[in-house]
Amino acid sequence: MIESTRFGEYGGCFVPETLMAALEELEEGFRTIVPGPAFQEEMDYYLHEYAGRKTPLTFCRNLSRDLGCRVYLKREDLLHSGAHKLNNALGQALLAKCMGKRRIIAETGAGQHGVATAIAGAALGMNVEVYMGEEDIARQALNVARMRMLGANVLPVRSGSRTLKDAINEALRDWVANVHDTHYLIGSVVGPHPFPTLVRDFQTVIGRETRAQVLEKEGRLPDAIVACVGGGSNAIGMFTPFLGDPTRLFGAEAGGEGPGGRHGATLCRGRPGVLHGTYTYLIQDAFGQILESHSISAGLDYPGVGPEHSYLMDKGRVTYREVTDDEAIDSFLYLSRTEGIIPALESAHAVSLARNIAQDLGKDDILIVNLSGRGDKDVSQVAALAGDCL
Amino acid sequence: MIREVDRAGADVIEVVMPFSDPVADGPVMQQAIQRALSAGMNTDSLFSLIRDFRAESETPLVILTYANPVVQKGLGAFYRDAARAGADGVAVADVPLEETEPFCKAARDAGIDPILFVSQTTSDKRLEMIIERAGGFLYLVAALGVTGVRGEVDPATIECIRRIKGISSLPVVPGFGISSSHQVQAYSQAGADGVIVGSAIVKEVGDRVGRPGEMRIAVGEMVRALVADIV
Numbered sequence: 306m307i308e309s310t311r312f313g314e315y316g317g318c319f320v321p322e323t324l325m326a327a328l329e330e331l332e333e334g335f336r337t338i339v340p341g342p343a344f345q346e347e348m349d350y351y352l353h354e355y356a357g358r359k360t361p362l363t364f365c366r367n368l369s370r371d372l373g374c375r376v377y378l379k380r381e382d383l384l385h386s387g388a389h390k391l392n393n394a395l396g397q398a399l400l401a402k403c404m405g406k407r408r409i410i411a412e413t414g415a416g417q418h419g420v421a422t423a424i425a426g427a428a429l430g431m432n433v434e435v436y437m438g439e440e441d442i443a444r445q446a447l448n449v450a451r452m453r454m455l456g457a458n459v460l461p462v463r464s465g466s467r468t469l470k471d472a473i474n475e476a477l478r479d480w481v482a483n484v485h486d487t488h489y490l491i492g493s494v495v496g497p498h499p500f501p502t503l504v505r506d507f508q509t510v511i512g513r514e515t516r517a518q519v520l521e522k523e524g525r526l527p528d529a530i531v532a533c534v535g536g537g538s539n540a541i542g543m544f545t546p547f548l549g550d551p552t553r554l555f556g557a558e559a560g561g562e563g564p565g566g567r568h569g570a571t572l573c574r575g576r577p578g579v580l581h582g583t584y585t586y587l588i589q590d591a592f593g594q595i596l597e598s599h600s601i602s603a604g605l606d607y608p609g610v611g612p613e614h615s616y617l618m619d620k621g622r623v624t625y626r627e628v629t630d631d632e633a634i635d636s637f638l639y640l641s642r643t644e645g646i647i648p649a650l651e652s653a654h655a656v657s658l659a660r661n662i663a664q665d666l667g668k669d670d671i672l673i674v675n676l677s678g679r680g681d682k683d684v685s686q687v688a689a690l691a692g693d694c695l
Numbered sequence: 696m697i698r699e700v701d702r703a704g705a706d707v708i709e710v711v712m713p714f715s716d717p718v719a720d721g722p723v724m725q726q727a728i729q730r731a732l733s734a735g736m737n738t739d740s741l742f743s744l745i746r747d748f749r750a751e752s753e754t755p756l757v758i759l760t761y762a763n764p765v766v767q768k769g770l771g772a773f774y775r776d777a778a779r780a781g782a783d784g785v786a787v788a789d790v791p792l793e794e795t796e797p798f799c800k801a802a803r804d805a806g807i808d809p810i811l812f813v814s815q816t817t818s819d820k821r822l823e824m825i826i827e828r829a830g831g832f833l834y835l836v837a838a839l840g841v842t843g844v845r846g847e848v849d850p851a852t853i854e855c856i857r858r859i860k861g862i863s864s865l866p867v868v869p870g871f872g873i874s875s876s877h878q879v880q881a882y883s884q885a886g887a888d889g890v891i892v893g894s895a896i897v898k899e900v901g902d903r904v905g906r907p908g909e910m911r912i913a914v915g916e917m918v919r920a921l922v923a924d925i926v
Contacts, residue, residue, distance in 0.1 A: 326816035477718040482840030579762040592737040593767030594715040
C-alpha cells in the first residue's frame with residue numbers, strides 16, 4: 306500500500322484497483338532507480354548532449370526598457386523539440402526502460418507532449434502510441450505529422466469532447482488493460498500519485514538552472530517569477546527550487562473568453578474534486594460532472610490542474626491569475642516584435658501576466674518569465690485570428 | 696428497466712450513477728452514461744429512482760459510481776441519502792484501498808455496505824486489507840481492462856476466485872466482460888457466489904433506444920437465461 310500521496314489535502318491515487326499494482330511498481334522504480342548513479346548518468350547524457358541543456362536565461366534588453374524592470378526569459382523554447390515537455394518525456398521513458406517496459410503510451414492535446422514522447426521513444430528504441438482527440442488531430446495537423454515521422458502511432462479518440470481530457474481517459478483505459486508491459490507516460494503534473502511528484506522532479510531542472518543562472522548574473526534572487534499553468538508542469542518545475550525563497554511566484558491560467566465566458570482557469574474559478582486519479586481544483590457542475598474547458602491555447606485547455614498547484618494556492622505561496630485569449634494573442638505579437646522571439650501561445654499567457662506584474666516593480670527589480678515553448682506550432686492559428694492586426 | 700431485471704430473477708441489482716469521465720468503462724457503458732447525463736440524470740434523481748423501486752421490491756440494490764459525484768454531494772450526505780432511499784451498498788470504481796477509508800466510514804455510519812473491488816493484480820497483502828474493510832460482497836474485476844462484453848473465461852479470474860475463497864467468507868462476485876452462459880457456469884463452478892453483468896444488458900438497451908417495449912423483453916430474456924446458468 307502506498308503512503309504519503311498528498312500535497313496537503315490534494316493529490317492521492319483515485320484509480321481502479323487493477324491499476325494499483327502498476328502505480329506501486331512505478332513508485333518503487335521512482336524511489337529506487339531514479340536516484341541511482343547509473344540512471345542519473347544516463348539522464349545527464351540525454352538532457353545535456355542530446356536535448357541541449359542547459360537552456361539560457363536571457364536578459365532581455367528591449368523588454369526591460371519597455372517594462373521598466375530587469376526582465377529575463379528562461380528559454381525552454383530552445384530545448385530540442387521546442388518545449389519543456391522533453392525533460393519529462395526523456396526522464397519517464399528512461400525509467401520505463403529501466404523497469405523493463407516495452408511499450409509507452411501517452412496522451413496529447415496540442416501535440417507537444419506527444420512529439421516529446423515520440424522523440425524520447427525514438428531515442429531510446431521504444432514503441433510509442435499517442436492518444437489524441439479527433440478534434441485536436443484536426444486542429445494540429447503539423448504535430449500529428451511530426452509524431453508519425455518520428456515513428457509513433459497516433460490513435461484518434463472519439464469519446465466525449467474528443468480533446469485532451471478524453472485522450473487521458475483513453476490512455477488510462479489502455480493502461481488498465483495492458484499494465485504488464487506498458488508504461489503510461491503522462492505529460493503533466495496531474496494524474497494519480499506518484500505522477501505529480503515524478504513529473505515535477507523531472508521538470509525541476511528548469512528552476513535549478515534558473516536559480517543558479519540568476520545568482521551568477523545578478524548576485525541575488527529574483528523579485529518575481531511568472532509561468533503559465535495548464536496542468537502546470539513547467540510552472541512547478543520553475544517554482545520548486547524557489548519555494549523557500551522570498552521571491553514572489555505567479556501562475557497564469559487560461560481566462561479564455563474572459564468573465565462570464567468559457568475558460569480554462571481551473572484554480573481561479575473551479576472547485577476541488579476528483580478527476581484522472583487526483584483530488585484537485587476542477588471545472589465542474591454542482592453534481593460533480595466535469596465541464597468542457599476552453600482556451601485559445603490547446604496546452605492550457607484542461608478542466609483540471611496539478612494537485613500541488615491547488616495546495617500552493619490555498620497556502621498562499623503562489624498567486625494565480627487569469628489571462629484571456631485576446632491578451633495572450635496580444636502578448637504573442639508583443640514578444641515577437643519587441644524581442645524577436647515567437648512564444649508558444651501557452652507561454653504568451655505568462656508574458657501577458659508578466660507585463661501586468663511589471664507595473665508594480667521598480668527599475669532594479671528582477672522579473673523572470675518561464676518561456677516554456679516556442680510558437681512555430683501556433684503561427685498559422687495566430688495569423689488567421691490576428692489577420693487584420695498583422 | 697430495474698423492475699424488469701428484478702422480475703427476471705436477479706438477486707442483486709446494480710444501478711450506475713453516471714460520471715462524465717468513466718475511466719473504468721468501455722464504449723457500451725460510456726455511451727449509456729452519456730445518454731443518461733444528457734437526459735438530466737444526477738445524484739438527486741438517482742435517489743428518487745431507488746426510492747420508487749424500494750416501494751415495490753425488497754431485492755437488494757447497490758449503487759456503482761465514481762468518486763467525484765460522491766465527493767461533490769459530500770461523503771456523509773451521499774451515503775445517508777443512499778441509505779434513506781433504500782440502497783444496500785455503494786461501490787466506487789476509482790477508489791482503491793489507499794483512498795477507501797473515508798468512503799467506508801461514511802457507508803458504515805449510514806448503515807450500508809461499502810462494496811470494494813479486487814483484481815487479479817491485487818497482491819495477497821492488499822487482498823487481506825481490502826477484505827478487512829469490505830462489506831456486502833467483494834467485486835472481483837474479472838478482466839484486465841475496462842467494462843465490456845468479452846465472452847471468454849479468464850483463467851486468472853478463476854485462480855483469483857479460489858485465492859479469495861481460501862481466506863474469506865465474504866461472497867465473491869466477478870464482473871467486467873461477462874455475458875455468456877459459459878462464463879457464468881465456469882465462474883460459479885470455481886466458487887463465485889454470483890456474477891455481475893453490466894455492458895451485455897446495457898447493450899440490449901442501447902440497441903433499442905426509443906423502443907421501451909422491445910427493450911424490456913430483450914433485457915428480461917437475457918437476465919432469465921443468465922440466472923439459470925448459475926450453479
